[in-house]
Amino acid sequence: SPLSSLFFYLCFFDNGPAPTEISTLSLHDALPIWWECVKRHFRELGAGMQNEPVTVAGIGDMGGDVFGNGMLASRKIKLMAAFNHMHIFLDPDPDTEKSYLERERLFKTPGSSWMDYDKNVISKGGGVYFRFAKAVPVSKKMQKLLGITKESLSGRELVRAILTMQVDLLYCGGIGTYIRASNETNLDVGDKANDPVRVTADQLKARVIGEGANLAITQRARIEYARLGGILNTDAVDNSGGVDMSDHEVNLKILLEILISRNEMKSGEERNDFFMKMGPEVAEQVLEDNYLQSAGISLDQKRSVKRLGLFCDYVDDSVSKGRLDRDDEEIPEREELLSYAEKPGYMPRPILTITFSYEKMRLYQVLLESPIVGLAFSERYFLGYFPKVVSRDYEASLNMHSLKKEIIATVISNKLVNQAGATFAYGIERATGCSPWEAVRAYMIVENLLQADEFRKMVHALDNIISASDQNGYLLQMENIIAREVLWMLKHMPTERISFDFIIQYQGQISRVRENLISHLETICSLDTGCIDKKVEELEKGKVPVELGKWIVLLPYLKDVMSIITIKEEKHANFIETGNLFIQVTNSFEINWISNVLENFIPETTWEKSALENLTRELENHQSRIVLNVLGFKR
Numbered sequence: 001s002p003l004s005s006l007f008f009y010l011c012f013f014d015n016g017p018a019p020t021e022i023s024t025l026s027l028h029d030a031l032p033i034w035w036e037c038v039k040r041h042f043r044e045l046g047a048g049m050q051n052e053p054v055t056v057a058g059i060g061d062m063g064g065d066v067f068g069n070g071m072l073a074s075r076k077i078k079l080m081a082a083f084n085h086m087h088i089f090l091d092p093d094p095d096t097e098k099s100y101l102e103r104e105r106l107f108k109t110p111g112s113s114w115m116d117y118d119k120n121v122i123s124k125g126g127g128v129y130f131r132f133a134k135a136v137p138v139s140k141k142m143q144k145l146l147g148i149t150k151e152s153l154s155g156r157e158l159v160r161a162i163l164t165m166q167v168d169l170l171y172c173g174g175i176g177t178y179i180r181a182s183n184e185t186n187l188d189v190g191d192k193a194n195d196p197v198r199v200t201a202d203q204l205k206a207r208v209i210g211e212g213a214n215l216a217i218t219q220r221a222r223i224e225y226a227r228l229g230g231i232l233n234t235d236a237v238d239n240s241g242g243v244d245m246s247d248h249e250v251n252l253k254i255l256l257e258i259l260i261s262r263n264e265m266k267s268g269e270e271r272n273d274f275f276m277k278m279g280p281e282v283a284e285q286v287l288e289d290n291y292l293q294s295a296g297i298s299l300d301q302k303r304s305v306k307r308l309g310l311f312c313d314y315v316d317d318s319v320s321k322g323r324l325d326r327d328d329e330e331i332p333e334r335e336e337l338l339s340y341a342e343k344p345g346y347m348p349r350p351i352l353t354i355t356f357s358y359e360k361m362r363l364y365q366v367l368l369e370s371p372i373v374g375l376a377f378s379e380r381y382f383l384g385y386f387p388k389v390v391s392r393d394y395e396a397s398l399n400m401h402s403l404k405k406e407i408i409a410t411v412i413s414n415k416l417v418n419q420a421g422a423t424f425a426y427g428i429e430r431a432t433g434c435s436p437w438e439a440v441r442a443y444m445i446v447e448n449l450l451q452a453d454e455f456r457k458m459v460h461a462l463d464n465i466i467s468a469s470d471q472n473g474y475l476l477q478m479e480n481i482i483a484r485e486v487l488w489m490l491k492h493m494p495t496e497r498i499s500f501d502f503i504i505q506y507q508g509q510i511s512r513v514r515e516n517l518i519s520h521l522e523t524i525c526s527l528d529t530g531c532i533d534k535k536v537e538e539l540e541k542g543k544v545p546v547e548l549g550k551w552i553v554l555l556p557y558l559k560d561v562m563s564i565i566t567i568k569e570e571k572h573a574n575f576i577e578t579g580n581l582f583i584q585v586t587n588s589f590e591i592n593w594i595s596n597v598l599e600n601f602i603p604e605t606t607w608e609k610s611a612l613e614n615l616t617r618e619l620e621n622h623q624s625r626i627v628l629n630v631l632g633f634k635r
Helices: 002-013 030-045 065-070 096-107 140-146 155-163 192-197 219-227 241-261 269-306 308-320 334-339 349-368 376-385 388-393 404-420 424-432 436-449 452-460 468-492 501-524 531-541 546-558 561-571 575-588 591-600 606-632
Strands: 054-059 077-083 087-090 127-130 169-172 208-211
Touching: 030 208, 030 269, 030 468, 054 065, 054 155, 065 096, 077 096, 077 140, 077 155, 087 155, 127 155, 140 155, 155 192, 219 349, 241 269, 269 308, 269 349, 269 388, 269 404, 269 468, 308 334, 308 349, 308 424, 349 404, 349 424, 349 436, 376 404, 404 424, 404 436, 404 468, 424 436, 424 468, 436 452, 436 468, 436 501, 436 561, 452 468, 452 546, 468 546, 468 561, 501 546, 501 561, 501 575, 531 546, 561 575, 561 606, 575 591, 575 606, 591 606
Parallel strands: 054 077, 054 169, 169 208
Antiparallel strands: 077 087, 087 127
16 A cells, blocks of 8 residues: 555665655555545545545646545546646546546656646546636536636636536645635735635535645635535644654654664564565554544534533633644634534534644643553553554563653543544543543543443444444444543542452453343343344344444443442442342433433533533432442341
8 A cells, every 4th residue: 555655665765775666656645544534524425435426626636646646546536627836637527437547647657747648538628728828718518517607718717616616525635725714815825826816715615625735725714614514624634644654653663773772683674574564554553543533523523513612611721721822723712613503513623623633732741741651551552553563573672662651642642532532531620620641541441341442343344334424423322421431430439449450350240241231131121022122123224233233222221330330349249230220220210311311401501511410410329329229128
C-alpha cells in the first residue's frame, strides 16, 4: 500500500539513498486517510463510494501526489471537472473505467499535465483548456452540469463555476485557498494569486468536501459550509496520516538503536529487512487510528445534538484556562455556538475537530504526569502500539525505550477521546470533582470490565452492511453505559478502592452474567417466552450477526455493573445472584423507563441541571436500597 511504502521511505531517507522500489506513489501519505474520512461521510449519507458512481469536481492534476492518488482511490469516481494553476479539464459524462485507466496512465507518467489526457477518452462536450483563456466554449451538457446558460466563459469564470457545481464530492488536492466565508474578504484570506477565482461557502453545492491539500478552504468557510448542510472535517484531520506515520517512524528508529546496541540486530541488510516486514502492519495501524478518529468525531456530532451546552462549556473552560485561543482557532463566541441548536441542530464537524485535538493534547499531558503511565496494566497499550513481531521478539529491548511513557499517554488519550468524546473527562471532572487522570483511570477500568473493545470491533466490522446511523447508535449506547458506570464508581467508591484489580476480579464474572442473561432473562424478568430471541432475530434480519445481536439486546441490563459489584462486596453475596436480583428489581419497577426519561431530558438552566442530577442520584439510591433490603431479608 502507499502508506507501507511511505513508511519504508521515511525510515531510510535520511540514512542513504532511497531504495529503487520507492516511487512517487509510495511517498504520498494522505490518500488512504482522507479517503477513509470521505467514505465515512458518504456512509453516513447512506451511499457506498466503492460500489456506486461518485461525481467529483477537483483542484489539482494527475501529476501531483495528493490529487493523483486521490483520483485513483476508487474505480467508481466520475471526475467531471478539475483545474490546476495552468489548465481546466472538463468531462461531462465520463466512462468510469476508461477514465480511471487514463488517470492512472497520467499519474505514472512523470511531468504529465491535463494537456496529456487522451482526448478520445473525454466524453462529448468536454475538453482541456488553458485556465487564463479569455473564452472557453461550454457545451450544452456542461452548461447544465455547471448550472449556467452562457455558451462561453473566461477561464476564471469557469474555475468559479467548477468550484460551485453540484457534485457528490469536491476534492481539494492542489495548492491555493479557493473558498472563503461569506463574511470574509480576500484580504483576510491572504492568497492574492487566487483572489479572482475564489468563491464563498454559501455558493457551494457539493455534498461533501475532502481536503487532501492544506488550506484550500478557510476555517470560517468550513463552519459556514457545515452549518448549511455540507459535510467535511478539516485539512488537519483528513491529512493526519502523515503525522501518525512519522511518530511510528521515530519510535521505531529509537527501538532500532537499542536493538543494535544490544547486538540483537546488525545494521545494513538485516535492518532493511526488519523495516520491510513491519511496513504493512504499521500502515494498517495508521489507517485504523485515523478511521477511529473520524468515527469519534461523528459520535461527538451525535452527542452535541443533546449536549450542545456541554460542548460550549468545554470551549469556554479551555479558553479561560489558556489552553485554547478562540481567535487563533476561529471558534465563534458562545452565543453563536448555542444558536447551532436551531440550525444545523448540532456542533459542526470543523469545530469538533478542534475540540478533539485540544482534548487529546490536554489528556496526554495529564497522563504523562500521572501514575497511569507507570502501571503494569498500561503495558498493553505500549506493546499494542508496535507491530506484533516487535512486541513478541523484542519485549526486553522495548522496555528500554526512552519514550515509553509518552507512547502510553498518546495511545490512551487518543483511545479515550475517539471513543468517549472530547467532553467526557471534562464532564466527569465537573460532576464528581475528581482529577482528569482519575476520570481516565475509571474509564479504562469500566471499558475493560465490559470488554467494550470486542463490542466495538463487531460494530465497526459492519461498515456498508448496516446503516452508519445504527452503527453510531450502538456505539453511543455502549459509551453511555460506560459513562454511567464511571460516574457511579467515582461518586460511590472510596478512592483507594478504585483499582485495575477490578478487571481481574470481575471481568470473567460479568461475561458469565451476560451469557446467563441471554438464557434466563425472560424468567428473571417475567418476560414473554421467546421475546429475547425475537429481538435477536429482528437484528439478524437487519444483517447484525447473532453474537452482536445478543449483546445489543442485553446492553440495557449491563448499565448497573458497578452498583452490583458494590452491593456484592458489601453483602458478600454471589455476584451472579446479585446481578439477577438487581435486574429483577429494575424490571419490576420499570426503572429503565424512568432512567430513559431522565437521560432524554435536556436541562436549559442550572437549576434544571441540578434537579436532574438529584433525581438521577435518588433513583439509583432507591434501586440499590431495594436490592440490599431483599438480600438482607430473613424469614
